[in-house]
Amino acid sequence: MAIAQDISYRLERLILDGGLAPGQKMPSERQLATRLSVSRAIIREALHELQGRGVIETKHGKGSFVARIVPGVEEDGGDSPLLQMFNGHPRTLYDLLEIREQLEGQAAYLAAKRATTLDLHRITKAYAALEQTDPLSNARPDHNFHQAIVEASHNPVLVHVLNGLKNLMLLTVQASVANLNPREEMRNKIGRQHKRIYQAVMARKPEAAKRIAMAHVRFVSDAMREIEQQGTAIIRVPVNASASKAAAPQNA
Amino acid sequence: MAIAQDISYRLERLILDGGLAPGQKMPSERQLATRLSVSRAIIREALHELQGRGVIETKHGKGSFVARIVPGVEEDGGDSPLLQMFNGHPRTLYDLLEIREQLEGQAAYLAAKRATTLDLHRITKAYAALEQTDPLSNARPDHNFHQAIVEASHNPVLVHVLNGLKNLMLLTVQASVANLNPREEMRNKIGRQHKRIYQAVMARKPEAAKRIAMAHVRFVSDAMREIEQQGTAIIRVPVNASASKAAAPQNA
DNA sequence: AAAAATAACTGGTCAGACCAGTAGGCAATA
DNA sequence: TATTGCCTACTGGTCTGACCAGTTATTTTT
Incomplete structure (x- = not known):
């Protein structure tokens, strides 16, 4: 190269x-x-x-x-x-989640339909890493898990689009992790959702995978919206994610 | 600069x-x-x-x-x-349509929900232009109509994503126009679909708009797949679209 | 103290050189 | 004849060192 x-x-x-x-x-x-x-x-x-x-x-x-x-x-x-x-659109976070809902849903659908055994293996690995990671540490395992599913969709355009949104994605995932995971109920719910997505894909149930994945993103979006309205958000807009990240020394 | x-x-x-x-x-x-x-x-x-x-x-x-x-x-x-x-993946066309189905659906949904009167005016204008244009001439009016709807979604991320896919889009739209429009039944069906999308958005019926828009893209995709299998396609893969473009002098 | 000149950054552009793949021609060879 | 193989003239890839042009903080003037 x-x-x-x-x-x-x-x-x-x-x-x-x-x-x-x-x-x-x-x-x-x-x-x-x-x-x-x-x-x-x-x-x-x-x-x-x-x-x-x-x-x-x-x-x-x-x-x-x-x-x-x-x-x-x-x-x-x-x-x-x-x-x-x-710039100047605090709504961006939700705009992105709106799109993610669609794309992640489609990705899960296609993954369940098309994943090769190798894909399934990768997804399993990513999921295992996600479970074992301290949810408070950082957003990467979360992102990796989603990414593995996207790649299993075998749709290069989809991969391309989501890759183009990678930066934005990381920030939203980061924001959601920072805001949602500290709350135990949230953490548990999200964990269960991940598990159900994982299971649906592994079981090759496209419709179910899609439904669950979309619901997952929707849940995150709604939860964050709610938190923000309560004024209890740790991170209101992704910008500050970097600041809180710097304050957290446990980065890889 | x-x-x-x-x-x-x-x-x-x-x-x-x-x-x-x-x-x-x-x-x-x-x-x-x-x-x-x-x-x-x-x-x-x-x-x-x-x-x-x-x-x-x-x-x-x-x-x-x-x-x-x-x-x-x-x-x-x-x-x-x-x-x-x-490169060389004829599936790309369908991969793109797969994504378009989701995004255009969401765009139509949001447009029906959020469009301002100005947006509606723009959409109407684009639709009028689409109707008046000779379907065989070029794909631009078609693309403009869809674009107007996307912009009415008021989701900058969605606009951004679809904008990034603009060229790809143009090619697929072009391909579909070249392959589908010459067949009268197809042309009529697509025309009706456009009309229904237009009406649903104007009537502010998000769910309907989404359903119809998705069905529209799905229809185009299926139709092209069918044509391709029959071996009667004018344009098989997007790559050649540029060639046919050069051969067609009536471009704007 | 305020203003102006200066110095030490930063990126922006240039020129010319040389290395490294590629492709076509053309001669030597089998 | 047909093939091999080299040579040459392309192409992009990298380096060097110079100078121009903004930015900013310091230091000198006033």
């Missing part, structure tokens, strides 16, 4: 894995070049790639910043091309 | 405006640099940006090529690995 590509992936992973939070400034190009032992030209090409993907935005004389997906009370009108759309 | 950005936009416009068709080879980097009077580094940065958006894919020693099927993605994704997935 071309180095520039490789670098762009490494940087993206660095960002997603919590090394850098949305809005945060990335190291300077010269620093990155030195750090990663490549020329600055390569760094610039990699950064442009991330820019094209909407992962970062760059400001002349200031630096490159991890794209802020969502609103926030933040500073200037710094808009990223794609993500600009979301 | 930074030159690299500007260049990337100019190149993208060049591609989308029909100067370059999917799969087609772009001029070499050195050529572009000379032609556009910028350094090769700038060209490379611009190309990486397009790469990140999934507009092009680049092959060492061969050149850069307009990505078959997609622009962006967004991302997400974006990038050649995703696009590669689509």
Whole structure:
């Protein structure tokens, strides 16, 4: 693989894995070049790639910043091309969940219908990891479980679309985990829902899987809406997820 | 604006405006640099940006090529690995329709629920244009009608996702128009479906709108599948859609 | 203290060089 | 003749080092 590509992936992973939070400034190009032992030209090409993907935005004389997906009370009108759309819309979270409901439902349906034994194995593995993980730690196992199901759908377009929403997804999952999991009843309900999704897919019951998966997302959405109205939310909008994440030292 | 950005936009416009068709080879980097009077580094940065958006894919020693099927993605994704997935997979068309069924259904649902009077006006206008257009001419009015409904959903994420699939969409719509509309019964059925969708949205009947919209996409999908099995398809896979497009001079 | 010049960052662009795949031509060989 | 194989002229991939252009904090002036 071309180095520039490789670098762009490494940087993206660095960002997603919590090394850098949305809005945060990335190291300077010269620093990155030195750090990663490549020329600055390569760094610039990699950064442009991330820019094209909407992962970062760059400001002349200031630096490159991890794209802020969502609103926030933040500073200037710094808009990223794609993500600009979301600015100032606190509804975004629910908009996303609205779409997730559809797509995850379809994914579960197709997964139950088309999953190969290898797929089932992967899903099982992801589910096991999800069960064993401390629900309070982080959102990744949750996301992985859903992801495994999506991939088992064998619909590249679906995979592509959900992959494109990955960043947003992570934030919502994160938000839901942070807000919902601390409440025991919630945690249990969600756990049961995951289990039922898992079972439906394994049992190859498409309709059931779809129904349950949709209900799951709907439940999360409704629960968060309720919490938000009570004013007891830990995270109101995904932006702050990074902050609470930084406060939680148990990240991988 | 930074030159690299500007260049990337100019190149993208060049591609989308029909100067370059999917799969087609772009001029070499050195050529572009000379032609556009910028350094090769700038060209490379611009190309990486397009790469990140999934507009092009680049092959060492061969050149850069307009990505078959997609622009962006967004991302997400974006990038050649995703696009590669689509190449040569005739199933892609149906994969896309599978997703469209969900998203268009949801869009219609939300549109019926949330559309403002302005939205309704726009939809009416698009529908009128669709009715008055010669069905054989091109797919744009069809796409515009669906688009108007999507925008009326007032879900930026949904708009974003479907926008990212725009080119794919155009191809499938185009394919369906090319294959289905020449057959009178099909044309009539589809016309009736559009009408029912339109009426359901205008009458603010979310459930009905969703059901009809989903059935519509499903119908198109099934019909095309059937045609393809009969071997009477004009366009089998989206890839060739561009070719037929070039052959049809009546494009806007 | 306020204003202006400065210095030390940051990204943006350029030029030219060289490495590394690819493809076509053309000669030497079997 | 047909095949092999090299050579060459493409293509993108990377590096270097320079200079331009915004941003910001510091330091000098006033």
